[in-house]
Amino acid sequence: KQEVTQIPAALSVPEGENLVLNCSFTDSAIYNLQWFRQDPGKGLTSLLLIQSSQREQTSGRLNASLDKSSGRSTLYIAASQPGDSATYLCAVRPSIQGAQKLVFGQGTRLTINP
């Protein structure tokens, strides 16, 4: 059974720092991995999607990497801003059992201090 873990559960950094959020998964048989942002009381906004054949994807100050063989993904945020404060969730789509669904981690709650 695929399991996704995000550590740490919470992270607080000063504005302007570069930071890395971690996501690990137990089964490397995946179609893709997706990073989401969730603001308090709001829905999920898709940030980046990496296909299993890709190593990384970039969007603005965000860069997501994928090492499928080791079951790891990272979300790199450059020059962090207070507006980046949110919970970040990663999710994988298994390519075998349960291929229709996304399996989510518990999220990392990020706070950027001005």
Next chain:
Amino acid sequence: NAGVTQTPKFRILKIGQSMTLQCTQDMNHNYMYWYRQDPGMGLKLIYYSVGAGITDKGEVPNGYNVSRSTTEDFPLRLELAAPSQTSVYFCASRTPGQGFTEAFFGQGTRLTVV
């Protein structure tokens, strides 16, 4: 493009009452999902559908029912509400395919059962 729309945004139910959470998408996506998110936890799949007339159970289907009569709509029915169903419910959709099939989420329905 409205994307995925959920109604209502908030609801308080008494134990034993029933209700339907509405979800509609205007992206012509075949795949639709219902997830629930409990505080500090990741999202858990309740039910999903791969097309009109086809639904299947996820991880936590007990106490819920779904139907899919059109491509656009995927309502979630709660029968005999229980306090354990207090949660935030998210509807999502995506296109079929393996690699680059991004999932889109609604803004959520916050349900409290008292």
